[in-house]
Amino acid sequence: MKILEHRTLPFALGALSVFALSLPVQAALPVWDDDDEEEEEKEPIPEEEKDRFFLIENAEIHTGTGEVLRGASLLGKNGKIVEIGYDIEIPGRDYFTDVPEDEQRFRVQVLDAQGMRVYPGLVAISSSGIAGTSGDFRDSVDPFSQTMVLGLATGITTTGSGRSAVKLKRYVSHDPPLPYDFDGIVLSEETYSTLSYSSASSKRSLREKLERAREYMLEYRQWQVDVKDDKELDEPDKKGVDSNVLAVLRGESVARFRADDRGDLLAIARIAQEFGFRPIIDGCREGWTVADELGRAGAMAIITARERRDKNESLVRDGGSSIENAAILSRAGVPVAIVPGTKGVDLGGIVGRDIMHLPIEVGFAIRGGLSEELALASITTVPARMMGVSHRVGTLEVGKDCDLIVTDGDLLHYQTFVQYTVVDGDLVYDKEEELFFAHIRPRPEAPVAPETKLDAGENPTEEEASSEEEGGDEED
């Protein structure tokens, strides 16, 4: 009943007449909200406040949770995923379906991904040059950066930058234009506490800080109990307590170490177990030699699969790099995130070892025995978790950000290209629209429907017919 009422909301003269016609009907309705009716007579909604839908259809959707849906659709609304399934309809698109409350008009972009796959937008745990700036994102980002475009062309939608986790938020020129969302760039500002535990002095220093922090925590806990009896009791003295270390022990921040040698890795594993925190270890080259200990300590590793270093011949035990590093660590229960050897974009001519070839690096981890599932996780869920942003990115699930990529084949095959990239429900990269790769195995035709403005008040049959045409084959 409310449906009819909303459908007759005033927009143009035509709509007004429809509204008038429906009045006798409304009188007969048992549920009638006067307030709504008054409000809806206002002026048209400004562009920024209109709902924006993004619908992708006929795709093989790899959600990143282990699920694969074929011939499926995904609907994003205002940058978030609202539905994943089959035959998704946009509310209000069909005359007799529920129109969401407060929605009078909205924008729709439809992408027919027939014959293509959809994956979550990739997460690079670290990179260089693809986020549009390295400093203050709010005030110095360049949303037109060409290296950002290359990052999007690789399929990367979120990356670590310094201690922040940020999106590759390329500016999209809408018609009419929409303001750029500066606040939506940074997902998380202080994702890690970088700690050092390699030299003798840094080891001593860190141990001291951990002990002091632990001492403080115990004192604090005791104070929380005591203060109930004695309200005047002062908080324990925070002198000498390192705030970073305290945050790690309290679980507010994740400890990140840089270490490659077996000895250092063992030391980190032990101190992590002793003080009760899960360390991220960047590099972890000889991790394969102490994988079990690292697994027990709950460590997480950031590795480069192809890294090659001969073992130190003066040492007796196993060492050096191993192509099986990622696989061995994974089997010991150490989540692995993967980075390439060169963290930035390299256009010098030697192909395959920079950030643009992140999936190729993952391919080498598979060569060394990593399973295909964990391989995808190494560039989606694991880095998202490491940076504390897995509630927003890393998989395609309802409620998460609408960040996805459309590929012309298996993401991890060496000839597969990203055809489209979507960030926050906006199409930010189309392979055929950029000069970089359009000449390589060009797409036969562009299945993207131009933006269609759907008005709840206009003739719905006509609207429906035209949007189906643009969307391509939906039945069959």
Added chain:
Amino acid sequence: MVSSTLLRGSICGATILLGGVAAAQDLVVQCAKVLTVNAADEVFAPGAIEFTDGRISYVGPPREVASGIPVHAEPTAWAAPGLVDLHTHIHTGGWGDINDMVRSVNPGLRACATVRPDNRRIQLACAAGVTTLFGIPGSGTNMGGFGVLYKAKATSSFEEAVIEAVGGLKVAQDSNPQRRAGNFAFGNNRASMGWILEDVCRKAFGALRQGRFDFALADLQRVLTRELPILIHTAGGEGVVNTARMWHRELSTRCVISHGSFDGWKAAPVIAEWGVPVNHGPRTMDFYSSRNGRLNGTGAAYQEAGVPNFSLNTDSGVVDQEQFFLQGSMSARLGADAYQMLRAMTIHPATAFGLDDRVGSLEMGKDADVVLHSGDPLDPRSHVLRVWIEGESEYEYQPGNQRF
């Protein structure tokens, strides 16, 4: 079929009884797919390869094997020829001995003097399926010396590993060793580099005609008489054309253009017309020189232009030798045909350098340089299961001990 097999088997058996004039197979390898990379591009799925005395004695669909003959069956694996890389610098085990410079041109120097066949890099290369390498001096001077053709048999001696101690000449004529004007001793810009090279060739020709033995020029003469091939490092459109003009059209040597990077690909039609092979790499993409806004797949460009025996290289360690196959994968990514890129790392370089009687494809009579892969040899996700060089197992995949 069965009868003929039995017949062959009995003949073999008979010959053994007669005192072993013709040997039985040393090994039979059976697998899911055999990529012969021969002239007919034959693929046998499933397929089998038989080794006898270090050579391939049979390649084709699997057939019955006489009992007692060892069979290595890998039902899901692909077999491909060992890769052939014509531009490598891992023969010494490091960068130290690569650029010896006595004079501005050094035709008398030989890389074979610096080979350490058992060095770790060769071992790693072998584990990644690279079996034949041309180890050459660097591009410190216009003429670095003669390179050594060898097999990646890491546990062997020099004699066992080396095919040809003096395998071919290395010349560098563009980008390296180009220096600023004034450094006449070691090659300036193109004009003086060209002069330096022509000068030494003239001297060699002169000695040849006079029948005078000149130690330093003796091997160079063999290049000028087309007995030995020559690999020339050159780059850019102009560099590539200049090199081809000098060494192919004027001096008529058996030359192979090496690198041909940056916008060298734009000269590909001319090079194809002149019929000069190109050995391309380590750069297989150009963005800055071509300046059309594209990431241009240069390998694809050369190959499509019809350059004869187009091949790829690593210029190891600029690109790690074990990642040789990736040069093919990446060229395929950027537009080339993947199978042609496999040819570019096997039969094409072998033919360009006159080695195709021994290596480059899985054909009867050739060296048994066979690599078993767990899948597509160009896919980084595949790993190498086994490598045989001249019938001997040089690498075996062991989980926990995977070399690459």
Added chain:
Amino acid sequence: MILNTMLMAASPMLAPTPAAPDLLAIKVGTAETVSDGAIPHAVILVEDGKIVVVGEDLPIERGVPVVDLGPDSIAMPGLVNAYSRQGMDSRGSNDSNPGLRASAELYPAYREYGELLEAGVTTLGLYPAGNGIPGRAVAVRPRGDDRGEMIVADDVYLKILLDANSRSKKMIRDGFEKADDYIEKEQKAREKWEKAKEKEEKDKKKKKDDDEDKDDEDEKKKEEVGPYVPPEPDDDARTFQELRDGELRALISINSSGEYLHLIDAIEDEEFDWDLRIPVNRSLNVFYVKRELGELGCRVVMEPELSMHPNTRRLRNLPMELSEAGARLVLIPRSDSVTSHRQWREETGELIGAGLERDTALRAMTLEPAELLGLGERLGSLSAGKDANILFFESDPFEPGSEILAVMLEGEIVSGDLN
């Protein structure tokens, strides 16, 4: 001088005037008015330094001196370069100096002003040096013995340079904040004064009601609450309030599409008049926000220069593209040198050849910059009532090698002659 002789020859009854002739009619083959299109066989009537009328084949009264420049001759408005530092030499700082005026720096004896006039530039917008917010620009005629004679209008725009960093954006935000602070401060002061006034009234009233027992001395000591005097705003507050009130406009320099977005972010909801200065360099990428600039319809001050699409050798005509998208083009010479001013028309001619509409180009060098300087009612086109700043040519002004026959500044021929 020559004109005067002519006049005397034509009409012995007219008294010779030392400066601008009272009345003069000039016939040209085409008058490019800019405001009303190109008028063929035009007659331009000039009196007392102003254009009286421009029209096709206007009848001329007997006694009015006439100059006929021939059927191939062309007249156009004097060139206006709204963005220059010709004749200025201070260096400026990196801070915010919104109260600072370029006019304070004027040096009328600068020799090159004469050459600029010869090159056809009859109005200049001179801006202060420095980064951040350097201050206010001044519109001058390139002629005069002292500053007063040169200045046509002061405070024509506030120059702002925006970079993509927090310090730069903060300068703009802070400026408006200071204006807000001042409003608050002023309000408080007013309230305080009102309270004091109230109290005074109360006391006076109380005194009347009470007996005359009060101590007169005490009362004398108490000062009277005088009229309300608002507190003095500082430069920032004053300037940004002027922006808000529409009394001052801003010219903001940006270098890229990214900086444009940062500008919009820094401005937030503040409404004030602003235009953009976009220097054209080889890899300028403002075409990404063509649509946005077109929607705004703001002015873009650019050089007549072609650029290249990034990473390619493909040429792009960005002044043309932005103007076609809806932005209002203002052109300035490729470099701020006398030579470049001389070549300015030819430089623009190149861009016309590359696709820029001739009418747009013409307007971009005359009326549009005049309007940017707030002088659109006064000069920049050949229209009735405007200053007689006119250039005369015997061929298309945009053709390479075309020479100016004469330059008229406010009715007076200051360069060349009309013979």
